[in-house]
Amino acid sequence: MEVELAMLRHFIGQLQELCELYGSPYHHHLPDTEPRLLRHHLDRRWRFLDIDESSPEYCSPVMAAGKSRGIKSIDPCKPPPSKKSRKERNQGKSANNDKSTEVMEQEIWREFPEDLFEAVIARLPIATFFRFRAVCRKWNSLLCSQSFSQHCAQVQQDYPWFYTITHENVNSGVMYDPSLKKWHHPTISSLPANIIVLPVASAGGLVCFLDIGHRNFYVCNPLTQSSKELPARSIKVWSRIAVGMTLNGSSATGGYKIMWVGCKGEYEIYDSVKNSWLRPGTMPPNIKLPLSLNFRSQAVSIDDMLYFMRSDPEGIVSYNMVTGIWKQFIIPAPLHTTDLTLAECRGRIMLVGLLTKNAATCVCIWELQKMTLLWKEVDRMPNIWCLEFYGKHVRMTCLGNRGLLMLSLRSRQMNRLVTYDMSSKEWLKVPGCMVPRGRKRQWIACGSAFYPCLTAAA
Numbered sequence: 001m002e003v004e005l006a007m008l009r010h011f012i013g014q015l016q017e018l019c020e021l022y023g024s025p026y027h028h029h030l031p032d033t034e035p036r037l038l039r040h041h042l043d044r045r046w047r048f049l050d051i052d053e054s055s056p057e058y059c060s061p062v063m064a065a066g067k068s069r070g071i072k073s074i075d076p077c078k079p080p081p082s083k084k085s086r087k088e089r090n091q092g093k094s095a096n097n098d099k100s101t102e103v104m105e106q107e108i109w110r111e112f113p114e115d116l117f118e119a120v121i122a123r124l125p126i127a128t129f130f131r132f133r134a135v136c137r138k139w140n141s142l143l144c145s146q147s148f149s150q151h152c153a154q155v156q157q158d159y160p161w162f163y164t165i166t167h168e169n170v171n172s173g174v175m176y177d178p179s180l181k182k183w184h185h186p187t188i189s190s191l192p193a194n195i196i197v198l199p200v201a202s203a204g205g206l207v208c209f210l211d212i213g214h215r216n217f218y219v220c221n222p223l224t225q226s227s228k229e230l231p232a233r234s235i236k237v238w239s240r241i242a243v244g245m246t247l248n249g250s251s252a253t254g255g256y257k258i259m260w261v262g263c264k265g266e267y268e269i270y271d272s273v274k275n276s277w278l279r280p281g282t283m284p285p286n287i288k289l290p291l292s293l294n295f296r297s298q299a300v301s302i303d304d305m306l307y308f309m310r311s312d313p314e315g316i317v318s319y320n321m322v323t324g325i326w327k328q329f330i331i332p333a334p335l336h337t338t339d340l341t342l343a344e345c346r347g348r349i350m351l352v353g354l355l356t357k358n359a360a361t362c363v364c365i366w367e368l369q370k371m372t373l374l375w376k377e378v379d380r381m382p383n384i385w386c387l388e389f390y391g392k393h394v395r396m397t398c399l400g401n402r403g404l405l406m407l408s409l410r411s412r413q414m415n416r417l418v419t420y421d422m423s424s425k426e427w428l429k430v431p432g433c434m435v436p437r438g439r440k441r442q443w444i445a446c447g448s449a450f451y452p453c454l455t456a457a458a
Contacts (some may be wrong), residue, residue: 164447205453246298400449
């Protein structure tokens, strides 16, 4: 009996050392002669480690040494605390984060310098800016601010928008924003409503329109509806013409030039600074006439150069808007191709068209090799998309020719719109253009790409 009591005293001593080591606030000095009371006391005071990971007090027993809250007393009749689910823990954290974020944002915007508002608003998405105009009169008048125009000139838009004409309503256009993948239906009251005007060129956020009778030119900013009708041309040419447009500087504030070219070699240039048409000279004799221009392809502008596509002989005709020098390049077109269109990507001249062999049709992209003056294929539409064209008579219209292309592919059984990013070589399908407040899908007839600019004035 004495031996058992000695062993019990030794055990109690070790237990008290452990409790002191792990920070228990309870130190019980039990009489050596009451082993039953000892067992009863230990049963009532048994302790559980709280290892809930969501609790900030969670730690290993070694890390909890010296901390009284590392071990918690729990009644033996109650179950141990249940562990919270990950969803509950995340909800608690997000609620705290949202609350702190709201307070932080209020503090930031309360002290935001007034002179930086224009710089911030100029970098908003275009659609967001038009919603912000309703905030106050000051923000609504930003379009007329010279300082705001300077901020907008510093912002480079990543992707162009597309101004298109549909078969269902040729007297009004629709715009497509590729960043939001959304169609807009503007009402440009300044353009004539009794005749059909088609977009033929663009530069600096401005779009050049030509009436279907090839008589009158119009320039318009589709976002702000700033527009004007150009003076009458000095040369009366009623046949089809090719049109190109360039800027005098880096933005439309420095003015712009518009050039038209006829198949017989006649051409004129409009200067917005002088507000008049100029005829700098005649076509040089080394340019073969007639030009046989490819009117399906819009002109490509690279810096001060304009490039027009011709079909006989196959190649390109270029004009320098500063020096007034004409050049022609004989470049054979790729075999088995139709609906060819010129394009530009980072100063490189590209070609887009349909390649048809037997019953298979595919959209291909070529790049002009400067050393050999030959077209080299660099990409083509994914084969799984081209399966839809098999056995069908497909026609293609290219809308836009700089950086991002929109291709309208149609036949009797289908009508598809896709975009192609020439830099990333990414193909994307475009959502259908629906009639406003309706479900009828509109067919795209023609169009032009333009880089949206809030302050570009016609």
